[in-house]
Amino acid sequence: MTVFNTPSLEYGALLPILIVFIGAVIGVLVEAFVKPSMRRFVHSLLTPAILVVALFQVIANRDTVTTTAAIGSVVIDGPVIIAQGSLLLLSLLALLFLLDVDSFAPEASALPGSEEEKRAIAAGKQQTEIFPLMLFSVSGMMLFPAASDLITLFVALEVLSLPLYLMAGLSRRRRLFSQESALKYFLLGAYSSAFFIFGAAFLYGYAGSITFPEIRNAVIASAGNDVILLIGIIFVSVGLLFKVGAVPFHAWTPDVYQGAPTPITGFMAAATKVAAFLATLRIFYTVLDGAIWQWQPILTGVAIITMAFGSIVAISQRDVKRMLAYSSIAHAGFLLAGVVAFNKEGLESSLFYLFAYGVATLGAFGIVTLIRDGQGEVTDLNRWAGLGKKSPAMASLFALFLLAFAGIPLTSGFIGKFSIFSAAYQGGLQSVVIVGVLSSAIAAFFYIRVIVLMFFTDASDSSVSVTLPTRRSSIGVWSAAIVTVALGVLPTSTLAFITDLAIFAR
């Protein structure tokens, strides 16, 4: 008689992920059983509640360190706790904009411009699946950095990606454009996932195991010199670099950032980076550390090209969302500097940078949702001229976020850039630091150009109006601004907190 052993799952450690996942499932049930007029209201209570409960569970778990959760498939350690906490906070912030502005298609299944769509608009419908989709994505993101074997990693990657593909296509206005970008995102995402799973297969073939600890042992044993292993590393890297938007795997970023509904763009830019970079850091720091001499030069090259490319191309952008997309590419390059630094400071500074950048990004995209004319958001930069006179508060806050992106002191961006570059310097990568600082200087040019445009250029005829931010949006924008300044002026306690927790468990 066979004895059935219950697998050890360590529910406590997994609980934050499970809460969000179950919340997403409940969200789907809401879609199925609650009458349409009530759905939005129910979601507006349910979704934040789920996120807050999960956040409390993360806080309760803050001292948990385990490598055996879910029979060894999941690691919960300090960096994961910080990543999950950051993700939940960023999602809550993103939710403020998601709930506030009517950014989403009334009925996704209706053809753009069709009678059906007009009827849906007239009926005041709105696609509310956004909320469970977002929760699914968040649960995937929370699992991604915690995965401890290749299969879990891949599943988490897909769980976080698939909802994003859908959400990117749900824009209320310029729907064809939005759907096109979603399709591009999906096709390229599938393409890169193929590389990723192919690479995973190579790694399995090389190590004979899918678990991270055993792959690590195998890598150390061979000192990293094995064709199968190297191809595995490269292909897995491609999947990860695609998600973070590093050059030359970045091409989807501008199109998708521009096409997706703006609150989703903000969410995508802020939260996906946290998840993807933490997973990247875990893999390179704790699994492939034996092959550092092989991957470090390559990633260094990618980091340098990414920083320079993102900063330079951003100069010629005329659309604010595309500009922010290229800025996010440049930031991916800066964050890669933290990966190649390969030291504890690299991990710490990346964790700080990810959160600080995420908050500023959400704030910036949040403001983009508020700059409108009769047809909806105005993202053409030329029409932002003179915004400083019309809406000094919003223009000043946008300027603040841009200065944070540029890394000007007294904003979180400065502390982030400073710590990440000093980590890279300590890691012996002077070339990255030099290119990083030069790129920052170039980047500052186009950030400040926007500030000049807003404050020192007279408004043209085709002027834009700022919709009065409702309470949720203004809470979102202002709290992002407060966090950005607070992390810039008094970073000490946050840095100390991160320093205490930022140790990968193997």
Added chain:
Amino acid sequence: MESAMTLTSNTLVYFVALPLLSSALLLLLGRRADRWGHVLATTVAGATFVFGLIELFAMVGRDEYSRAVHQKVFTWISVGSFQVDAALLLDQLSICFVLLITGVGTLIHIYSIAYMADDPDRRRFFAYLNLFIAAMLLLVLGDSFLNLYVGWEGVGLASYLLIGFWNKKAEYATAAKKAFVANRVGDLGLSIAIMIAFAVFGTVTFKGIEEQAESASQAAMVAIGLMLLLAAAGKSAQFPLQSWLGDAMAGPTPVSALIHAATMVTAGVYLIVRSNFIFDNAPTAQFVVVLVGAITLIFGALIGMAKDDIKKALAASTMSQIGYMVLAAGLGPIGYAFAIMHLLTHGFFKAGMFLGAGSVMHGMNDEVNMRRYGGLARYMPITMVTFGLGYLAIIGVPPFAGFYSKDKIIEAAFNLGGTKGIIFGSLTLLGAVITAFYMTRVFMMTFLGKKRWSDGAHPHESPFLMWAPMVLLAVGSVASGFLLYSGKRLEYWLKPVVDKHGHSHEEFLSHTTVTTLALSAVAIGVAIAIMKYRGDVPTTAPENVSPLTKAARRDLLQDDFNEAVLMRPGQALTKVLVATDEKVIDGAVRVVAGAAVGSARGLRTIQSGYVRNYALLILLGVAVLIAAVWVITA
């Protein structure tokens, strides 16, 4: 040295916080506070004075080595090993200043209520006065150089705002700017001194530096000392940064009395005395201090002889008297207490005389030219008496205040011994002669002789609110010297702070000899002045005078010197730099920017919008990565 115990307090912060809050309130409320602003400001100033008295009595009640109280307000800077608390220290030295600042400050607040009664901006004036009180108290209460620096900059700001208070007149605004710039030079010295101190000692608190002072390198101590001296010269209008003080008289007269006579300008003396542990270990710097003091005391006195503007004459005299103090402070432990004593007595009589000058101006339609005064004693008896008592005090007639304090400085200078002692002692005596001369000149030209004013003027005594403070200050001019001197009261009081090791000094000249010499000097000066100004004084300044007088009228050419040596080369340098900036640096930036924009245009063509191209790009990327790995591992 016995171990000094420092008590902690949690009320010191109110010294700074109260006037600061009141100032902020008056500025923020604007016109709404016009009706009661001056009352609030004066009440707050008075309250700080009462508070100071309470602290003094508490302090007197404790034994000699546990008189200081300390309060940490909050941790200000904490970066690695650089730790600075915003903390206040009230000890025997700072309480002297606290009482001077709040006491004289309160009187001047009261005076200003009447003096500024017709000014539409009186509220703003009082807001600045309170700001000044707060900053000055922070300056003397800070427990580290960095805290002091905040107050130091604060008083600079208040001084700038008050000199330029009537900034609608372009020349007044220029005077404010001049004071600001000259002060900046000094401030730079202070900040460099702080940086050196941190580099050498790893701390900027007075206590921390004092503990390590004796083991520090001579070069560092001299460097810090000279930089502190530069700072002191800027704030206290000492040579070579003295040029701003005369122009600063553009401010309302109460400001001249409070800031540019009694308190702020003496901050440099405070700085030197407070840093006694640095100067005592840096004899070279100490000697330069004495030298600067001696030069300034003669320099100021010479200018004072030639000025016809009553306020400028008094300003020159201030410069000269602070020269005495700086000289005394440079003499080391034997001089610190006398520097402070002269500072306190000077605070009374000079503030009193400035208020007197203000009172005269008030009655003479803001006329400042003494050649147009004359015979005012009859019309302004109270002003004449109070001014006269201040006059007797400053020239050093016993038993008035200046006699005790100046006498001791002269004595201490002679007691340096050797050639140095004779030279500096003689200079202080010469200074006493000239002081007696020019002060007698001022007094006679203003109050005695025939009337020289035009028919438009109707001199009259000032209102009660104005003469009451003058009377109180006159009492101080009479009594403060004796009170501080008798039984070496101030010397013993300050000993735990400035003379911990109990220096003894030999007497080069006996006390009686010095007193005799000093009194003869005063008599000579007064006699010459009486002879010269006994008769008629022309209403316009005579032109056929010696080159020295001409130079003295132009402030001994200090502005011409600054213009020729600093301003013109500075402007030329600026022009060159601007040209370099535009042609070379901006040119390079433009080239780089052009290149960046060009490459941006090129690179963005990659973004074709076709998924197939993007996928191809990814594939190419993978190929490149594989090739790179192949190269690396091969």
